[in-house]
Amino acid sequence: ILNVEQSPQSLHVQEGDSTNFTCSFPSSNFYALHWYRWETAKSPEALFVMTLNGDEKKKGRISATLNTKEGYSYLYIKGSQPEDSATYLCAYLGRGTYKYIFGTGTRLKVLA
Amino acid sequence: KAGVTQTPRYLIKTRGQQVTLSCSPISGHRSVSWYQQTPGQGLQFLFEYFSETQRNKGNFPGRFSGRQFSNSRSEMNVSTLELGDSALYLCASSLGGASNTEAFFGQGTRLTVV
Numbered sequence: 773i774l775n776v777e778q779s780p781q782s783l784h785v786q787e788g789d790s791t792n793f794t795c796s797f798p799s800s801n802f803y804a805l806h807w808y809r810w811e812t813a814k815s816p817e818a819l820f821v822m823t824l825n826g827d828e829k830k831k832g833r834i835s836a837t838l839n840t841k842e843g844y845s846y847l848y849i850k851g852s853q854p855e856d857s858a859t860y861l862c863a864y865l866g867r868g869t870y871k872y873i874f875g876t877g878t879r880l881k882v883l884a
Numbered sequence: 885k886a887g888v889t890q891t892p893r894y895l896i897k898t899r900g901q902q903v904t905l906s907c908s909p910i911s912g913h914r915s916v917s918w919y920q921q922t923p924g925q926g927l928q929f930l931f932e933y934f935s936e937t938q939r940n941k942g943n944f945p946g947r948f949s950g951r952q953f954s955n956s957r958s959e960m961n962v963s964t965l966e967l968g969d970s971a972l973y974l975c976a977s978s979l980g981g982a983s984n985t986e987a988f989f990g991q992g993t994r995l996t997v998v
Contacts, residue, residue: 776926806986806987808989814991815887815888815974815988815989815990815991815992816927816974816976816989817989818986818987818988821985821986861926861927863927869940870915870932870934870939870940871929871932871940871942872917872927872929872987873929874919874926874927874928874929875926876924876925876926877926
């Protein structure tokens, strides 16, 4: 059974703090890793699609890195804002499987 | 450009009944995936369709089935509903199910089985 784990499960930070979360996934048969942000009462929204070992992606204050050899990805948020409050999900895709395996997410709450 | 549309948004059914949920993908998207989310669980993969073919299926009983039409719209069906089937069902569409194409999610159908 393939496992994708995210840590921490939840996080409270003050506005302006920087934070990061971890996604661990199987290092074998890796094809892609996706990050999503899921705000309450909305649909999950894609943040990054990462495919190559050493990938670094950035969108505004949010960035992500990928290590496929050891099976982990980090998501960083710089200068957190209340609107960053959401659940952040990662999803692993194995080669040839067409099946995304999601982690249970990190719930971030940014306090004003 | 219209997003992914799921209907209905909310549904209440009785144990033993069956239900059909619908997902209309973004125009031009040929891959549709379905997921179940229950409290405390992550998104659990149900199945993925591409050009009317099911390419993979998750670990769910045979009561869960799906199909995709030639216009890429997809339906999932759950027969003989159980209380444990109460969940948020999400579908996502993408261009071709490939790794470098992001998936776009609908707002989900919240199913309650009583």
